[in-house]
Amino acid sequence: MEETVIQARALTKEFVRDEFHIIALQDVDIDIHKGEFVALMGPSGSGKSTLLHLIAAMDYATGGEIRVLGENLRALSDREIARWRNHNVGFIFQQFNLIPVLTALENVELPLKLTNLNKQERLDHATTALKLVGLGDRLGHFPRQLSGGQEQRVAIARAIVTDPALILADEPTGNLDAASAQEVLSILSRLNKEYGKTIVMVTHDAHAARSATKIRHLEKGALLPEGQLPAD
Amino acid sequence: MAIPLSYNLRNLVVRKTTTIMTALGIALTVAVLLSILALVDGLRTAFTASGNPLHVLVMRKGSDSELTSNFTRTGYQDLKFKAGIARNKAGEPMASLEIVTVINLPSVSNPDGSNVTLRGLSPIGIEMREGIRISTGRWFETGKREVVVGRSIAARFPASTLGQKLRFGRGEWEVVGIMDAGKSANNSEIFADLNQVSSDFQRTEVLSAALVRAADAVTAAALVNDINNDQRLNMGARTEVEYYESQTSSALPIQFLGMFISAIMAVGSSFAAMNTMYAAVARRAREIGTLRVLGFSRGSILFSFFVESVLLALFGGVLGCLLVLPLNGVTTGMSNFVTFSEIAFDFSIGFPIMATGVTFAVVLGALGGFFPARMASKKEILVALREV
Ligand SMILES: Nc1ncnc2c1ncn2[C@@H]1O[C@H](COP(=O)(O)OP(=O)(O)O)[C@@H](O)[C@H]1O
Numbered sequence A: 001m002e003e004t005v006i007q008a009r010a011l012t013k014e015f016v017r018d019e020f021h022i023i024a025l026q027d028v029d030i031d032i033h034k035g036e037f038v039a040l041m042g043p044s045g046s047g048k049s050t051l052l053h054l055i056a057a058m059d060y061a062t063g064g065e066i067r068v069l070g071e072n073l074r075a076l077s078d079r080e081i082a083r084w085r086n087h088n089v090g091f092i093f094q095q096f097n098l099i100p101v102l103t104a105l106e107n108v109e110l111p112l113k114l115t116n117l118n119k120q121e122r123l124d125h126a127t128t129a130l131k132l133v134g135l136g137d138r139l140g141h142f143p144r145q146l147s148g149g150q151e152q153r154v155a156i157a158r159a160i161v162t163d164p165a166l167i168l169a170d171e172p173t174g175n176l177d178a179a180s181a182q183e184v185l186s187i188l189s190r191l192n193k194e195y196g197k198t199i200v201m202v203t204h205d206a207h208a209a210r211s212a213t214k215i216r217h218l219e220k221g222a223l224l225p226e227g228q229l230p231a232d
Numbered sequence B: 001m002a003i004p005l006s007y008n009l010r011n012l013v014v015r016k017t018t019t020i021m022t023a024l025g026i027a028l029t030v031a032v033l034l035s036i037l038a039l040v041d042g043l044r045t046a047f048t049a050s051g052n053p054l055h056v057l058v059m060r061k062g063s064d065s066e067l068t069s070n071f072t073r074t075g076y077q078d079l080k081f082k083a084g085i086a087r088n089k090a091g092e093p094m095a096s097l098e099i100v101t102v103i104n105l106p107s108v109s110n111p112d113g114s115n116v117t118l119r120g121l122s123p124i125g126i127e128m129r130e131g132i133r134i135s136t137g138r139w140f141e142t143g144k145r146e147v148v149v150g151r152s153i154a155a156r157f158p159a160s161t162l163g164q165k166l167r168f169g170r171g172e173w174e175v176v177g178i179m180d181a182g183k184s185a186n187n188s189e190i191f192a193d194l195n196q197v198s199s200d201f202q203r204t205e206v207l208s209a210a211l212v213r214a215a216d217a218v219t220a221a222a223l224v225n226d227i228n229n230d231q232r233l234n235m236g237a238r239t240e241v242e243y244y245e246s247q248t249s250s251a252l253p254i255q256f257l258g259m260f261i262s263a264i265m266a267v268g269s270s271f272a273a274m275n276t277m278y279a280a281v282a283r284r285a286r287e288i289g290t291l292r293v294l295g296f297s298r299g300s301i302l303f304s305f306f307v308e309s310v311l312l313a314l315f316g317g318v319l320g321c322l323l324v325l326p327l328n329g330v331t332t333g334m335s336n337f338v339t340f341s342e343i344a345f346d347f348s349i350g351f352p353i354m355a356t357g358v359t360f361a362v363v364l365g366a367l368g369g370f371f372p373a374r375m376a377s378k379k380e381i382l383v384a385l386r387e388v
C-alpha cells in the first residue's frame, strides 16, 4: 500500500473581500502518495497557488479537511507549524526569494539554524546541498552576483537542506529562460527519482509539466478528475 | 536558534545612510546626557573631596554658606574650648576662625571679571588642611599683604601668577604661592592672612565661620549636636562633608535643563529609530514572508527586528560616547549659585557614565524598535510575500 503524503477532502477556500466572495478552491479531493511528482496545471486564477499554500499551511482552508504527512495542520499552533514546515516542507518560489544580504552558502544554511546541528555540520550540509544543484563553486556569492537560474538553484538547495519529505514549487521556472528552466526541472526530477522526494509543482507550462510523473488540472477552483483535460 | 545577527548587521550596512543618520541622532542625545552627567559628577567630586569627615563647620544659624554667615571673635573664644575638639602637637585646639568674601578678578574668558572666593585664615586653619600643598612659591606670612592662589585660579586668571600683584580690598596684594588642593574646591579660592583681610574689609570683630576638628568620627557627631544645642553660642554646625554635599545643589538648574533637553532629544531620536525600523520592515516584507516559510516563528521575526534596532542604537550610543570623550578632564568654571563665586572642576567621563550613555541608547533603540518589530511579526505570510 502506498503511503499517502497529502490527503484533501472537500477542501474549500473562500476569500472574502468587502462584499465580494471569491471561491478560490471548491471541494477539492486529492491524494498524493509518497514518491509522486505531481504537476498542478490550470489557467491563471484557477487556484493552483492557493492549493499549494494550504498544503504548506501558509494559509487555512475555509472548508473541508487536509492532512499532510499524517498531520492535521489545523490542530497545530503557530509555533508548531513553523517547526513542522522547517522539518517537512521545502518551498520553492517563482521569484526565488533569496535573502539579498546573505551569501549562497548562508542562504542555504538559514533553515538549519532551527535545527540542533552545530556550525560545522550546518556548513557541511549546506555545501552538500549546493553541490547537488551544481553550485559548489558559488558558495560565497551574493544573490545579486548570480544569474536567475543560479539563484533558483540556490533556492532549491535551501528548500532541500533540511531533507524534507515534501517539496512544493510554485511556478519555479516562470522567471527563467529555457536553458535555466531545463536545469531546474532536471534537478527536481533527480530529487524525485534518486532521493524519493514527493514533489508538487505548480506550472502552466506543458513542457515543464512533462518532468512530472502525474499531471492534475484545476479549473475555476475545481480539480478535474485524473486524466481529464480542460474543455478547451 | 534565531535568525543570525549577521543578517541584521549587513542590513544596517546596506542602508548605511539611514543607519548613520539615525545613529547620529541617538549619538547627539547621548552626548547631551553624558555632558550633563559628567558636569554633575565633576562638580560632586570637587565638593566631596573638599570635605573632611572630622571637620565641623560652624556658621550663623540658618546660614547655608560661609559667605552669608557671621561669626564673632567672642563666639570663637567660647567655641574653641568645647570638649571633643582635637589639639595639634603644640596643644592648641584645632579650631580656625575664618573670613570668607568674594572679590572680582579679570579672567581669560571674562575681561569684566569673575567672582572668586577669598578666604582669610590663620596658621591653624592651614595646618588643618593637610590636603593642600604649595606647588610653587610659599605660604603667605602673618601680618603681610600676601596671598596664595588655588591651582585653578592660577590657570584661569592671568593676573594671579606668582609675583604678580592683585588689587582688592584697600590695595595691592602680592601672589607669593600657588597651592594644589587635589580635587578640592579650595583650588578655586585665594587664601590670605585672617587679620589682614578682616581689616581690609572692615570686619575685624565679625568674621564668617569657624572650622573645628573633632578628635574622632563619633566625637564629630557629638560636637555637632553640642554646638547646635548651645543657646549662648547660638550657632549652627554641620560636618564639612555635609556642607559640601549640599553645595552640589548649585548644579541643579543646569542639571535640570540638561535632562530636559536630553529628554526631548530622546523622544525625537527614539521616533527616528522607529521610523527607520518601520521603513526596514516595509522594505523587507518579502524576506519576512520567506523566513516564515523557512520555519522561523513570529517570535524570532520580532526578536530579529528588535535586535536590529538595538544594534543601531548601540552604534549611536558608542558614537555618542566618542563625541564627549574629548571633554574628559577638561577643566571648566561654573558659577556656584550658593557662594556666588566661581568653582573650577573637571568633567569626568568615566566608565560608569559611558555605561549609562550606552544603556540609555539601548533603551531608546528598544523603545523605537518594539512596535516595528511587532508589526513585522504580525504580518501574514501570504500578505508579506505579495508585497514588493
Ligand atoms: N488574498 C486573496 N484575496 C482575495 N482573493 C484572492 C486572494 N488570493 C487569491 N485570490 C483569488 O483566488 C483565486 C485563485 O488564486 P491563485 O490560487 O493565486 O490562482 P493561480 O495560482 O492558479 O493563478 C483568484 O481568483 C485570486 O484572485
Ligand SMILES: [Mg+2]
Pocket: A048, A049, A050
Ligand atoms: Mg499562482
